[in-house]
Amino acid sequence: MKTRLAYWAAPVSVAVAIAGAVAFSSSAQADPSLPDVTAQQLVTNVASAQPVAFSGTVAITTDVGLPDLSSLQNLLGTQVGGLTSLLGGTTQVKVAVDPATGARAEIDSSTSAWVAVANVANNDGWVYVSDSNSATHLMAPTLTDTLGDPAPMTPEDLANKLIDAASPSTDFTVARTTTVAGRAAYTLVMTPKDVGSLISSVDVMVDATTWMPLGVEVWSTQLTDKASLSAKFTSLSYSTPSAALFSFTAPPGATVDTVDLGQPAPDVPDQVNSAPTFQPLAKVVAGEGWASVVEVTGLPADVTAALSDPSQVASILGGGDINSYGRPGRAGDLSQLFGSLAQTTSQGTAYSTYLGSVLVTPGGNVFAGAVPVSYLESAAAASQ
Numbered sequence: 519m520k521t522r523l524a525y526w527a528a529p530v531s532v533a534v535a536i537a538g539a540v541a542f543s544s545s546a547q548a549d550p551s552l553p554d555v556t557a558q559q560l561v562t563n564v565a566s567a568q569p570v571a572f573s574g575t576v577a578i579t580t581d582v583g584l585p586d587l588s589s590l591q592n593l594l595g596t597q598v599g600g601l602t603s604l605l606g607g608t609t610q611v612k613v614a615v616d617p618a619t620g621a622r623a624e625i626d627s628s629t630s631a632w633v634a635v636a637n638v639a640n641n642d643g644w645v646y647v648s649d650s651n652s653a654t655h656l657m658a659p660t661l662t663d664t665l666g667d668p669a670p671m672t673p674e675d676l677a678n679k680l681i682d683a684a685s686p687s688t689d690f691t692v693a694r695t696t697t698v699a700g701r702a703a704y705t706l707v708m709t710p711k712d713v714g715s716l717i718s719s720v721d722v723m724v725d726a727t728t729w730m731p732l733g734v735e736v737w738s739t740q741l742t743d744k745a746s747l748s749a750k751f752t753s754l755s756y757s758t759p760s761a762a763l764f765s766f767t768a769p770p771g772a773t774v775d776t777v778d779l780g781q782p783a784p785d786v787p788d789q790v791n792s793a794p795t796f797q798p799l800a801k802v803v804a805g806e807g808w809a810s811v812v813e814v815t816g817l818p819a820d821v822t823a824a825l826s827d828p829s830q831v832a833s834i835l836g837g838g839d840i841n842s843y844g845r846p847g848r849a850g851d852l853s854q855l856f857g858s859l860a861q862t863t864s865q866g867t868a869y870s871t872y873l874g875s876v877l878v879t880p881g882g883n884v885f886a887g888a889v890p891v892s893y894l895e896s897a898a899a900a901s902q
Contacts, residue, residue: 549695550702552726557690558677560706560724565680566673567729573614573763574699574754580607582738582746582871584859610752620764635766644766652773659780687711687807698723698732699751710808716740716873716888717808728756738872746872804897805889811897814884822882826867828860863891865898 555563612624620637630649637643643656681690693707703723710717716738723733732754735745768774797816804811859869866879868891877885877894883901885894 550697550726552695552702552704555692555704557692557706558681560692560704561680561690562673562677563729564724564731565676569617570728570730570756571616571618571758572730572754572756573759574612574751576611576613577748577750577752578609578611579745579748580609581741581744582873583740584871614759614763616759616761616764619759619761622759622763633766635764637764637766640765644768646766646768646772648769650773651769651771653768653775655768655774655776657776657778657780684708693721695726696723698725699754701732701751701754702726703732712805712807712809714805714889714893715808716875716890718742721745723750736873740872803885803901805887805893809887809889809893811885811887811889811893813897813901814886815882817882817884819882822878822884825876825878825884826880828867861891863895865895868894 646653689709721735733750736747738746803813
């Protein structure tokens with residue numbers, strides 16, 4: 519049963535997901551001298567740290583092997599070029615968080631903006647897109663229901679559990695010190711033990727004073743000169759942001775869609791009864807840890823048919839639906855994008871990036887993992 523806390527998590531997560539545990543920037547200055555810590559001590563310090571207020575600018579840089587995306591200004595129905603650059607390029611995100619008050623994330627371009635705001639006192643959140651002058655208002659009930667007090671766990675216990683759970687597939691090391699947005703930081707490096715993963719390591723930069731994660735870099739075996747995915751603060755202040763940042767009023771003339779997260783979904787018997795039933799099943803069928811291959815079965819035939827055809831995938835993401843492929847507009851640009859990613863293999867249609875691959879077989883099964891397409895082909899052949 520969902521609690522009030524679970525309902526509240528939705529609007530908060532919209533802003534916090536961008537403003538929270540990732541965001542960072544390296545400096546050219548000499549690495550700071552810091553006391554030695556072990557990986558276990560560093561994880562323990564992060565787990566025991568108190569949430570702090572902060573604000574700053576996050577640079578998110580992505581290079582996962584996608585083609586030039588400059589033409590996709592209408593991706594997912596928005597004109598905000600910064601959102602397109604999240605798939606390839608660099609996006610600047612202004613963030614502000616006060617654990618007692620709220621959170622805010624904002625992407626601005628020369629012509630438009632995207633804003634997400636969560637407010638603790640009002641128990642609500644907003645997502646606003648300026649080019650369409652439209653907003654979604656997420657309303658949550660008050661936080662009165664709880665699951666009861668969880669079993670006590672010290673930060674050391676939590677750190678041990680996290681590391682123990684990951685250790686069979688991951689090596690943890692504190693590789694170096696660094697500077698992120700003027701803050702001295704440790705770098706925790708998580709390296710896959712499993713041969714075959716496209717991910718060579720994940721580096722997390724942690725503030726040496728507040729123990730707040732300041733950055734993350736995901737490195738690919740296919741791109742050795744830079745991180746395939748990086749999020750770093752380029753500026754950071756631990757001063758409490760103005761409470762005004764966490765209040766939002768839709769501009770005049772804006773279209774506002776209100777979603778009350780405290781109300782149950784509307785009951786539409788006719789639609790529910792007429793809809794086809796399916797039970798997708800996902801299981802690991804090959805590899806281990808970071809090199810695992812997951813097979814998904816039981817998907818509707820029209821879904822897997824669409825995934826097998828780049829033009830149909832493009833139509834869905836471009837604003838169409840599963841039964842209206844080939845709609846005009848941005849679907850054409852998306853078709854070009856997915857067509858450049860798709861490759862026909864002996865086992866079906868595959869899509870591959872520097873960090874992962876997906877294979878859709880003619881029989882309607884989907885194989886996915888942070889591995890090359892050849893690994894998915896082998897898994898698909900073995901499952902026949």
